Amino acid sequence: MRITLKEIAKMANVHYSTVDKVLHDREGVSDEVRKKIKRIIKETGYTPNSLGQALQKKSSVIRIAAVLLKVDALNMIKEGIHQALAYYEGFDIDVQFHLIQYFDEASQLNVLEQLMKDKVDGIVLSPINTESIRNAIDNITDAGIPVVTTMNFDIPESKRLCFVGQDAVRAGMVAASLIDGLLSGHGKVLLVTATEQTATISYSEGRRVGFEHMIKEEYPNIEIAGYVVGYDDPIVIKREMSSLLKNGPWPNGIFITGGGVAIIGELLRRYDKDHKIKIVCFERYPEIIKLIQDGIVNCTIDSNMRKQGYLPIKILLNYLVYKKKPAANEIYTKSEILVKGSLCKKIQ
Incomplete structure (x- = not known):
């Protein structure tokens, strides 16, 4: 059975991020701890998975901004994002949430302009469909920062990487x-x-x-x-x-x-x-x-809001790490019709 990075960290009695620093030869680890972790890695025969190997080519932290509107779906979207992050546990991925009031175009525009200046690695966005926001998405994309729209909000005419949501x-x-x-x-x-x-x-x-x-x-x-x-x-x-x-x-x-x-x-x-x-x-x-x-x-x-939170993170990481583009410009989540009968407990 293949040993995981998390298990290596447990054996060394350190946080998994410390093991990650050793694997990527980064600073912030004492010589004693570094030697201990390297010894455990050698003894267990641990090898990084393909995602870990690819991440070595990038900076130590992948910074993703989630710019989301304050609507009913917000909690489910955030749950989906956290589920995606749990899948990539052990890697240095930092997601910062920026919550915008519904229809507050000026605030969303300010956040997007600041994120472009900060040179984040990628953006998950529920966009307000206006010309100024479309132009901001285009400018961000031209600056090399991929944008995935979601939460059933989209601007199809923009240069965003793709849309994840309901048809x-x-x-x-x-x-x-x-x-x-x-x-x-x-x-x-x-x-x-x-x-x-x-x-x-x-x-x-x-x-x-x-x-x-x-x-x-x-x-x-x-x-x-x-x-x-x-x-x-x-x-x-x-x-x-x-x-x-x-x-x-x-x-x-x-x-x-x-x-x-x-x-x-x-x-x-x-x-x-x-x-x-x-x-x-x-x-x-x-x-x-x-x-x-x-x-x-x-x-x-x-419209499967959790999936609309999960997939944009996965799409961005595939693009940032492997340069793999999504299969389509619009990725539609599966709709499910719920009625009282589908919510009742099974007959014993």
């Missing part, structure tokens, strides 16, 4: 089919979106476009009765939906393209006790799972 248009088409089934082919649907239809934001607009296309082409008896533009802002969503549910008329179904599901769910818990309104949304956050189990949300389309 938003296809997801919207799937949602239309789910709504049609829930309403038995007839009814009025309200769309709760993140932005105005003229705005450019990948995940919400893509889902809306896909949904509207399928309704028009395949489900002529389903009517889009209106839109609530919530900007993924809890205050706005609560205000607009409270007014609608108090004053009517109620739609037969609601399609939520982005955030605000928990708020809408709690309002429906108060006003729609008979669960007349059918709900289709996205992601598998704990609050959404609870709403499905309680019969308030009918189904959700999960």
Whole structure:
């Protein structure tokens, strides 16, 4: 059985980073400890794996910046990033998180410009889709720093290395089919979106476009009765939906393209006790799972946010270490439809 770097560190009673310094002949280790580690390496016949050998060609630390928006998906994205880092445990990889308020273009631009000056090795980014951010991505890429976009946010026209996330248009088409089934082919649907239809934001607009296309082409008896533009802002969503549910008329179904599901769910818990309104949304956050189990949300389309955190780190390391480009410009995560039956415990 092949011995690992971590086991060498345990045998030498040192941190694995100390073993890594010895392997790469770096400073910061006493002569006594260095001799001890080299002796153990020789006795055990330890050899670095291919990633470790490749890393010897690089600087001692690979610095990756994760520039992420403060949205519902943030915790799951961070979990995926940490899972990727655990896979590469033993190597000197430093990930710094930079969290940006939703739609705070100026702050995101400032962070990106500073990261280019700092010459980080790579960037994981949930971009705000504006011309200034696109130009920043292009400048960063031209400076030799790869950028992977994720969290269902993308700027396809930019020079980013690739995008990891959901095929938003296809997801919207799937949602239309789910709504049609829930309403038995007839009814009025309200769309709760993140932005105005003229705005450019990948995940919400893509889902809306896909949904509207399928309704028009395949489900002529389903009517889009209106839109609530919530900007993924809890205050706005609560205000607009409270007014609608108090004053009517109620739609037969609601399609939520982005955030605000928990708020809408709690309002429906108060006003729609008979669960007349059918709900289709996205992601598998704990609050959404609870709403499905309680019969308030009918189904959700999960875009695998943990994978959207995991894959960008892996892609960046493959590119930085091996100069291996991703297989495609868009790497779509697998969507999964969750309903109450898929969340119930197995029958004993």
